[in-house]
Amino acid sequence: MIPSLNYNSLFNRLPKYTGKDAWLFWSLVPLLTVLLNTAMFANSYFSELPVTVLATIASFALLTGLWFILSSVAVMARTHFSGERTPVRRVATTICLFIIITALYVTIIHWLYDSTDFLGFDFNEKRYRWTLIVGIILNTFITLLQEGIAGFENWKATMVETEQLKKEYMQSQLLGLKSQVNPHFLFNSLNSLSSLISENQDEAEKFLDEMSKVYRYLLRNSDDQLVSLETELQFVNSYFHLLKARYSDGIRLEFDIKEKDLEMNLPPLTLQMLIEAAYNQNVINKDKPLTISISSVPAGWLRVKNNVEKKIADDQADLSGLENVANKFRLLCQKSIIIEQTDEFYSVELPLIPPSENENL
Helix, strand or coil, X not given: CCCCCCHHHHHHHCCCCCCCHHHHHHHHHHHHHHHHHHHHHCCHHHHCHHHHHHHHHHHHHHHHHHHHXXXXXXXXXXXXXXXXXXXXXXXXXXXXXXXXXXXXXXXHHHHHHHHHCHHHCCCCHHHHHHHHHHHHHHHHHHHHHHHHHHHHHHHHHHHHHHHHHHHHHHHHHHHHHHHHHHHHHHHHHHHHHHHHHHXXXXXXXXXXXXXXXXXXXXXXXXXXXXXXXXXXXXXXXHHHHHHHHHHHHHEEEEEECCHHHHHCEECCCHHHHHXXXXXXXXXXXXXXXXXXXXXXXXXXXXXXXXXCCEXXXXXXXXXXXXXXHHHHHHHHHCCCCEEEECCCXXXXXXXXXXXXXXXXX
């Protein structure tokens, strides 16, 4: 029976070379115990029960000590060579130290067993040499195995860290994009309200009520990277009331949305920015109203399209709004929006984001 030694406690106290040190210990040390005793006691290890039990206990305890010594040496070697880019010198040095320490350790075990006549041990020079040779081979194999595990763990940790840094960088970029939206939207809303106050106070009051709904949406979703298309369309309806109060029959909004697309996601205020760009860049005329259509297209995309009646001088500031939208989709789903422009119409197609992808953002 193996002595009641708390090996887990020992592992926790010792420096670790890899996260699999405990697994390697329990996988290799029992096997090494059998191999060592077979080399030292030959057939008597298997034929005599007292030899089997006592030799296993003694060898297991001695090899445990050797394992902990070698683990500490490996950690110290890694610390000493931490500044080097390649592990060749570290691995070569570690293997040499392991071989020297193991050879001394095995020699001491043979000397102790022989001098104390432990379980009738009879020193055999041939078996002793074979024990050293096997020890050298096993040390080289275990060192390379540990180095491979450590390298894989470092690579995995680097990948996780890289992904985390990418996500944090994306978050910071998105926050920067959001900060572009709010002041611009506020300025246009107040400008519209100011115009209505002087023209029609009743309409101004209604406009203010609708504007409060719009800003309620803005405040509730300001920290969200994505909202459902259904939620965004409800907001667009309120926003369009603001435009309708100002431009009357000079602007129209049409919808053709598939029901299955309503659960898909997109960044908040995406549609508002495209609608704003449309009416800022085109002439608003009751005889030829600006018609904006929002419709589903195949493959889970959304199209925002409007007829073109260009102003003599385009409002270049609105180009930043379109760039804002493009950047959001590039960051969130690594897809680009599709822009199509002719003399008759202007169209922007957006990739809708499935709800399952929202969990990874």
